[in-house]
Amino acid sequence: MTPTRRTASALAVGATALALCLAAAPAQATKAGSGTTTGSGSVFMVNPVQSSGDQSLADQKDSDAAVPASAYATVPLRNLDGSGYLHGSWVTVESATGTPAFSTTNTFDYTRHQDQFEQVMAYFWVNQAQEYLQSLGFGSTLPGVVKEQFTVKVDQYGGDNSYQTDKPYRIRLGKGGVDDAEDAEVIVHEYGHAVHASQVPGYGTSEEAGSIGESFGDYLAVSVGLAADQQYGWPMKAEEACPMDWDSTSYTAAPHCIRRFDLGLTVAGKKGEVHYDGQIWSQALWEIRKGYVALGKTTAAWDRTLVNSQFHYAPDTSFSAAAKATYAEALAHDGAAAAALVKDRFAARGIVF
Numbered sequence: 001m002t003p004t005r006r007t008a009s010a011l012a013v014g015a016t017a018l019a020l021c022l023a024a025a026p027a028q029a030t031k032a033g034s035g036t037t038t039g040s041g042s043v044f045m046v047n048p049v050q051s052s053g054d055q056s057l058a059d060q061k062d063s064d065a066a067v068p069a070s071a072y073a074t075v076p077l078r079n080l081d082g083s084g085y086l087h088g089s090w091v092t093v094e095s096a097t098g099t100p101a102f103s104t105t106n107t108f109d110y111t112r113h114q115d116q117f118e119q120v121m122a123y124f125w126v127n128q129a130q131e132y133l134q135s136l137g138f139g140s141t142l143p144g145v146v147k148e149q150f151t152v153k154v155d156q157y158g159g160d161n162s163y164q165t166d167k168p169y170r171i172r173l174g175k176g177g178v179d180d181a182e183d184a185e186v187i188v189h190e191y192g193h194a195v196h197a198s199q200v201p202g203y204g205t206s207e208e209a210g211s212i213g214e215s216f217g218d219y220l221a222v223s224v225g226l227a228a229d230q231q232y233g234w235p236m237k238a239e240e241a242c243p244m245d246w247d248s249t250s251y252t253a254a255p256h257c258i259r260r261f262d263l264g265l266t267v268a269g270k271k272g273e274v275h276y277d278g279q280i281w282s283q284a285l286w287e288i289r290k291g292y293v294a295l296g297k298t299t300a301a302w303d304r305t306l307v308n309s310q311f312h313y314a315p316d317t318s319f320s321a322a323a324k325a326t327y328a329e330a331l332a333h334d335g336a337a338a339a340a341l342v343k344d345r346f347a348a349r350g351i352v353f
């Protein structure tokens with residue numbers, strides 16, 4: 001099983017997915033809804049490995065007993081449309097493999113063996129990612145980023161892989177190994193691809209653009225998760241710079257991370273594979289994040305600059321051109337010291353402009 005996540009393999013199953021979607025639609029038109037836009041649900045606190053620190057957790061064929069009750073948190077669900085389904089302003093969840101979650105009181109408490117648990121995870125975490133982007137100013141003082149209803153299909157795809165397509169925006173989350181939607185960092189990684197597609201139509205046509213796409217998905221996943229830990233007061237007992245601690249228990253040795261931000265890779269060692277080469281870019285993003293804090297700035301300030309700079313990427317950007325755009329945004333918004341930090345951390349990876 002390959003520890004990579006691909007983005008462009010959707011075509012073969014797209015027609016089937018559409019047919020299932022259409023077949024599932026009529027049943028949702030007849031019930032009275034909740035009538036309210038807020039609710040609550042049970043989710044993992046990003047994922048059970050990072051919230052518990054227990055690297056020995058394993059899928060055990062999707063059994064409830066594999067994960068302790070302490071790994072779940074009850075969270076508010078916001079921006080629902082009142083239909084009683086997990087449909088809202090920024091997310092609509094569709095599922096063809098399980099009964100769609102429905103509640104006349106918007107109460108969505110499930111455990112991991114139930115298909116509806118992943119539906120709740122998908123709703124909560126996509127909404128959370130959009131709210132995080134909005135907290136940085138996107139959609140108010142800055143242009144919106146994926147500021148529209150985003151479709152997530154859960155357990156549509158049998159392999160251990162998830163992928164995102166940009167027309168229309170949607171994520172399909174697979175169910176191989178640990179169900180992909182049991183790990184918030186898988187959900188938000190895929191949403192990260194939609195962020196790029198939203199900012200730069202047709203984004204990702206060069207190998208380096210694709211590598212940045214994978215890298216940014218990993219970075220955004222980690223950053224949104226850490227922000228949620230702060231927002232809700234959740235435990236975080238694993239390495240911060242580690243995407244998909246739970247999903248990757250199926251295909252990595254402990255400590256489980258699908259990819260890393262500290263491998264010391266440089267452009268001289270590129271392999272031409274976007275997930276691997278993306279780790280060059282990720283290390284720079286992560287070190288700049290740390291550097292912003294050392295300069296007395298916030299991680300949110302860095303994330304705002306990073307995301308805002310992405311509007312200036314070409315669809316086929318190179319590492320060099322994207323780094324230059326990041327530098328320019330840092331200089332304009334965060335000052336000379338921040339800009340120098342950006343230039344230095346990219347240069348350490350062999351990315352110069």
Ligand SMILES: [Ca+2]
Nearest residue numbers: 062112113179
């Ligand atoms: Ca599950």
Ligand SMILES: [Ca+2]
Nearest residue numbers: 176177178180
């Ligand atoms: Ca999986």
Ligand SMILES: [Ca+2]
Nearest residue numbers: 050242243244
């Ligand atoms: Ca993590």
Ligand SMILES: [Zn+2]
Nearest residue numbers: 005007214217
């Ligand atoms: Zn990806």
